[in-house]
Amino acid sequence: MSAIAVECSPVDGGWVACVTVTDHGASREFEVGVTKAELARFAPGVADPTDLVRRSFEFLLAREPKESILSSFGLSVIARYFPEFEREIRRR
DSSP states (O other), rough: EEEEEEEEEEEEEEEEEEEEEEETEEEEEEEEEHHHHHHHSTTTTTTTHHHHHHHHHHHHHHSOGGGOOOOOEEEEHHHHHHHHHHHHHOOO
């Protein structure tokens, strides 16, 4: 199981999430942009994207190793690679 640490900082129009994934003694860092519109779309009624980003990484790590995940991306990019993302992330 991977350890996922998420720190979100507000920026104009949303947030930047700094994510560290650690497993098997190795870590990798990621930067994820989350717009206010994405937060409203994927986690309606939530004011902070931290949990959404953590759940999004759980979703990704269930499908691929951390080394295969882009190091920097916008949250909506996940749905381009995994069409089921929006449906599944809203259920979590």
